[in-house]
Amino acid sequence: MSDIKEQGVTSNDEDNGEVQISILGQYIKDLSFENPTPAQTIQKLSTEQPSMNINVNLNAQQMGDDVYEVDLKITATALSGEDTAFVAELLYSGLFGIKNLPEDQLQPFLMVEAPRQIFPFARRILSDITRDGGFPPLMLEPIDFAKLYHQQIQAAAEQQAGKSDGDIVVN
Numbered sequence: 639m640s641d642i643k644e645q646g647v648t649s650n651d652e653d654n655g656e657v658q659i660s661i662l663g664q665y666i667k668d669l670s671f672e673n674p675t676p677a678q679t680i681q682k683l684s685t686e687q688p689s690m691n692i693n694v695n696l697n698a699q700q701m702g703d704d705v706y707e708v709d710l711k712i713t714a715t716a717l718s719g720e721d722t723a724f725v726a727e728l729l730y731s732g733l734f735g736i737k738n739l740p741e742d743q744l745q746p747f748l749m750v751e752a753p754r755q756i757f758p759f760a761r762r763i764l765s766d767i768t769r770d771g772g773f774p775p776l777m778l779e780p781i782d783f784a785k786l787y788h789q790q791i792q793a794a795a796e797q798q799a800g801k802s803d804g805d806i807v808v809n
Contacts, residue, residue, distance in 0.1 A: 657737070657738045664731065666729070668729035679723045686718065689716070690776075691715045696786065706736055706752075707731055710753050712727070712730075724773060
């Protein structure tokens with residue numbers, strides 16, 4: 639029995655060349671909820687559906703050796719006619735430990751897989767804050783971060799060519 643070795647288990651001190659990814663932490667960096675005219679808006683929205691604009695932006699930066707922070711910024715604006723019903727802004731971040739990931743896979747991981755991991759937590763926070771603001775909970779649909787990543791690559795290429803449209807809007 640002593641000849642049996644456990645496979646797939648590595649010590650934190652070992653660096654055997656295998657890809658190692660861990661979530662070191664996740665946290666709210668900034669949270670804002672603006673409810674300019676709650677009494678009027680709540681009465682008005684009891685008979686009509688607001689239009690929603692959702693804006694999503696991603697950013698990633700290296701924080702140290704093998705440590706990266708990924709920021710997921712979501713801005714939700716509810717409009718009732720010309721009036722703003724509410725604006726909810728959340729900057730939610732995850733801190734990731736990444737070892738031995740090939741360089742060509744790092745950026746896609748940081749801009750696709752990492753935000754996919756933290757999105758459910760950001761979604762819950764926005765749902766709670768809109769509900770606590772007196773509105774029905776905002777239930778965001780899942781976001782295709784791969785598509786968003788490709789849009790950001792295209793926007794960066796256009797910006798280098800002198801055509802910048804700003805943030806990416808997800809409807």
